[in-house]
Amino acid sequence: MPRLPVRKSFGALPATWTLILALATSTSTAQDRIVVGSKNFTESGVLAEIMAQTIEARTQLEVERRLNLGGTLICWTALTSGEIDLYADYTGTGWAILLGEKGKITGPLRAFLHVRRRMRTLHDVHWLDPFGLDNTYALAMRESRAEELGITRISDLIPHQNELRAGFSIEFGRREDGYLGLSRAYDLHLGDMRALEHGLAYRAIESGTIDLMDAYSTDGKLLRYALRVLVDDRRFFPPYNAAPVVRGATLQRHPEIESALQPLAFAISDRAAQALNYVVENDGVSMGAAARAFLEREEIVTRDAGRPVRPENTDAARNTLDRVLASAPIPGESTGDRPGFWTAFLGRSGRLLVLLLEHALLTLAAVVIAALIAIPLGIAITKRPRLGRFALGAAGVIQTIPSLALLAFMIPLLGLNVRAAIAALCLYAVLPILRNTYTGIHEVAPDLVDAARGMGMKPGQILRRVQLPLASRTIMAGIRTSTVISIGVATLAAFIGAGGLGEPIVEGLYLNDSGLILSGAIPAALFAIVADGLLGQLEKWIAPRGS
16 A cells, blocks of 8 residues: 655745655554565465455555565575565475474364474564465366366376376475475476466366376366366375464564464464465455455454445455355356456556556666666676686576576565566666677777777777677667566566566466457567567667668
8 A cells, every 4th residue: 555645735845844844744654554465376365465465454554565575595585684564374385394394294283383483483473373365276177078087086196107298387386384394205207297377277187288287276267167186195284274474573563463463363264265266266356355254244344444345345355255155156157247458458558558667667777777787798808808707607607597496586685576677677777788789899800900000099989989880789789688678577576575577477376267368568669669679670780870
């Protein structure tokens, strides 16, 4: 929520006093503001909204939402660095990923108490009483395919492991509490396994592109598609009880948060969580409206408490939620009326223009800063081979760092904001400009340089009048490459709340809404084409005639 404007007029107060009062007001506002974050999937966003609305209704605190922040790495880094104050996480994730525990644990209470105690001791992070839901990992197959092969349990996969095509989310495929540990526990080694974004895996399994996928046991999509959830007969997956995770410093500053969230303890069953996820993903209910409908339904908040939510939105969400809880939807039945691409595009055109502007500013800032660094450095290393090898090698290494990991590294340094996104984009943009600057100047014919030197030109004059003009096309080619790369990578800025056209793409991925995905992807692609074309014209304009 944006900060409320200060409405009082300071009249003819001296500028110094006005500034002091403004700073004091800003400090006070920051102290009374709580930032709630979420990962980039539906349930995490709904739980964030439930926590945010409960705090708003039961305290005087202002709540800012920072949703869709990427996976565990981004959210945990944002929490420990103080960029967010709380988010919802799961005991299984706390046990295996955040604490790195190697042993197996199956008792929900023991797992929760261990994670809560160790987190408080090691990180001053408090796991409050759990919500009640257990959203553990599961493996799912298309019902018809599972019936054909006679598969009901995970161990039944072993005889068919070389004929099944699996599509696992990237995080599941690389986690010890995911496929890595599962493979050892079941001696299961799938021959055909690919990484897919979790939301897209449902479409892939529906179309028959894959046979097996990972799922979350409270996924709303499990109610939408005709899938069979396989029994974890060796009880490999640990419990994943969701709970509010809060910084100790935040609770020390605002102890009322814990008592405000207390009514949520054990209030959300697995069935309720799945229904909430379903109405958001399938029926197009916003996460805010779904959260409010649940809170009012459970009488945790009243209609007029906290931040206003349109009554008609809450009423529609409440009706939809009641219907899903009363009787599970028939798989394959779609009660939602999701708009197509053009409807979504036109309906969000105003917002998309804002996101396009944000995207352009992110890209422009990153490429300009990268050029200001890479061009002088590229000039310098033409005469210093050892420095050149080091600079090009370092820039190349940075290119190999996964984008989300680089964004996560930036959060403790620069915060969860636009600066972190620009810094990451800038690092990715350096290599093409640096390499092309070095190559362009290095390949200028030595005879031309000697002729210029024979005419009495100094080194600086030779660089400005001979080498840079002749290398301009090569340098501009590097800038064009960096710009196109930056436009693509800038879509990931949405994972740290920095805006841009990645926002509808990310939202569309976890809602499985192709219209939303395309409403961000198509403008980004067109923007890249237009930017490359404009830079191509600039390249022709600045290049010497006949070059």
